[in-house]
Each structure stands twice: as C-alpha cells, then as structure tokens.
Amino acid sequence: MTRSIADQTVTELGGPGSVFVRQRADHEQLDRLLQELEGTTGTEQERVLRRIDRLVFSHAFAEETVLWPVVRRVLPDGEALTLQVEEEHQEVNELVSELETLGHDDPRRAATLDRLVQVLREDVRDEEDVMFPRLQQALDGSALRRLGRQWEIARRVSPTRPHPTVSRRPPGNAVSALPLTVLDRSRDLVDAGVQHAPDRLAPAGRAVSRGLAAVAGWVERVPLARRGERPPTSR
Numbered sequence: 001m002t003r004s005i006a007d008q009t010v011t012e013l014g015g016p017g018s019v020f021v022r023q024r025a026d027h028e029q030l031d032r033l034l035q036e037l038e039g040t041t042g043t044e045q046e047r048v049l050r051r052i053d054r055l056v057f058s059h060a061f062a063e064e065t066v067l068w069p070v071v072r073r074v075l076p077d078g079e080a081l082t083l084q085v086e087e088e089h090q091e092v093n094e095l096v097s098e099l100e101t102l103g104h105d106d107p108r109r110a111a112t113l114d115r116l117v118q119v120l121r122e123d124v125r126d127e128e129d130v131m132f133p134r135l136q137q138a139l140d141g142s143a144l145r146r147l148g149r150q151w152e153i154a155r156r157v158s159p160t161r162p163h164p165t166v167s168r169r170p171p172g173n174a175v176s177a178l179p180l181t182v183l184d185r186s187r188d189l190v191d192a193g194v195q196h197a198p199d200r201l202a203p204a205g206r207a208v209s210r211g212l213a214a215v216a217g218w219v220e221r222v223p224l225a226r227r228g229e230r231p232p233t234s235r
Contacts, residue, residue, distance in 0.1 A: 002133035013136075014144035019067065020132055022148050026059050027124045034117055042104050053096060054160040054188065056120065060089045061177065062154035064168050067147065071131065074138040081131050083230060086168040088123040090233040092116065093164040100162075160184040164235045165220040169228035176225035183216040 005013055005020045006027075013020040033055065037048045064086065072078035095116040102109045139147070159180040166176050187209050194205035219225060226234070 002137070004129040005132045005136070006128045014141040014148075017148045018141070018144040019148035019151050020136065020144060022152055023059075023063075023132070024128065026055060027128065030055055030120065030124065034120065037113075037117070045104070049096075049099070050188075050191070052120075053162070056092065057160050057162060057184075058155045058158040060092070061158035061173065062151050064089070064173055065158075065170070065177065066151045066154045069170065070139075070147065071135055075134055081134070083232060085123060085126055085131065086230070086233045088119055088126065089168060090164065090235070091119050092123070093162040094235070095119065096162040097164055157181055160188055161216070163216070163220050166225050167227055167229040168233045169230065172225045172227040172229060175227075176219055176222070179219045180216055183212050183219070187212045187216075 005024055008020075010016055010018075010021055013024070015021070030052065033048060033052050037045065037052065040048055068078075068082040068086070071082050075081065095112055098112055099109065099116070102112065136144075158177060161180075161184040163176070163180055166180070167173050190205055190209045190212065194202050194209070197205055
C-alpha cells in the first residue's frame with residue numbers, strides 16, 4: 001500500500017534535496033497562501049493572488065519540463081497520470097487569466113476564485129497521494145535528489161504568470177520558457193515598482209506592464225510554442 005508523501009519523513013522521501021521534499025515545501029507554502037487569501041478583498045486580494053501566481057506557475061512549469069517526462073518514462077500509466085495533472089494546470093491557467101479580466105465587484109469573481117482554490121487543492125492531492133508515491137517506488141534516493149536539483153533550477157527560471165495557450169509538454173513549453181520567463185519576471189518587477197511609485201509615475205508603469213503582457217501574448221501564439229500539446233489541455 002502506497003503512502004502519501006504528506007505523511008512521510010524527509011529521510012523516507014530521499015533526503016533534504018529530494019524532489020518530493022522540495023515539492024512538499026512548495027505545497028505547504030501554497031496552503032498558507034490559500035488560507036491567507038480567505039476573506040481578502042480589493043488590492044489585498046490582488047497582492048496575495050500575485051504571490052500565489054509566482055509560486056504556482058513556476059512550480060508547475062518546472063514539473064511539466066523536468067518531472068512529468070520522467071513519470072511517463074518509468075510508470076506504465078504515466079501518460080494518464082501526467083495528463084490528469086496537466087488538465088488541472090491548464091484549468092488553473094485559464095481561471096487566473098479570467099480573474100485578471102474581472103473587476104473586484106464583478107459577481108462572477110467569487111465563484112471563479114472558489115473554483116481556483118478547489119483546483120489547486122485537488123492538484124496537490126493528486127500529486128502527493130497518487131502520482132508521487134507511485135514514482136517513489138520506481139526511483140531510488142539518488143535519482144530523487146538528482147531530479148530535485150534539476151527541478152529547482154527549472155523552477156527558478158520559469159514563467160510566473162498564466163499562459164493558457166502554451167503547450168504543457170515539450171517541445172513547446174521548453175521553447176517558450178526563456179522569453180516568457182524574461183517577460184513575466186520583468187512584469188513582476190514593474191508591477192512591484194508601481195505599488196510604491198509616486199502617483200504621477202504609476203500610469204507609465206502600468207503601461208509598461210501592459211506592453212510586456214502583449215508581447216507575452218504574442219509569444220504564446222507562436223506555433224512552435226504550442227507543439228506537443230494534447231487535445232485535453234489545448235486552447
């Protein structure tokens with residue numbers, strides 16, 4: 001009987017550098033942020049959502065680039081397992097993209113936000129309770145630590161914003177990673193600066209952010225960025 005990685009010790013998971021330990025740490029941080037999100041409104045809600053975005057999208061992109069190809073290679077049902085999680089990732093991308101278009105007083109906002117929280121929690125459970133225990137049976141501790149290093153490097157240089165039209169699989173996600181990462185992280189810096197900028201400079205900062213978003217949208221639509229996509233996750 002397999003045990004959820006949520007219930008295992010660091011040693012059982014392959015040591016501090018194991019990909020499972022790193023993944024679980026991100027999941028625990030996500031849980032704290034989702035609790036912080038409860039009851040927020042207006043600009044405070046936007047602030048917490050941006051922190052969630054930066055965590056979730058870099059985390060998922062690194063999974064899809066580094067970890068899921070290994071799952072498909074070593075597990076007989078790896079294709080089905082990863083496709084299910086990829087569908088959850090796709091829905092998260094679409095929900096966050098929708099939230100960005102909804103005003104704080106839009107009656108659709110609360111339902112969209114509730115669904116986002118639900119899908120994020122389902123994604124964690126599918127990984128920790130189902131996929132990762134299966135992968136744990138197929139890999140030894142050294143392989144898990146090696147994957148952990150690769151995943152961490154990928155996470156640190158991955159996009160931090162939703163990109164629902166980009167492929168969830170290679171080669172599309174690998175090709176689009178660098179330009180989208182540069183654009184997203186530049187937007188993160190600009191948006192952070194806008195929050196602390198004098199009122200007279202804020203409009204210019206917001207215009208720069210919108211321009212970067214427009215360029216990212218163009219990158220998403222490049223045909224090569226969509227290669228490798230499976231029909232259930234294509235948009």
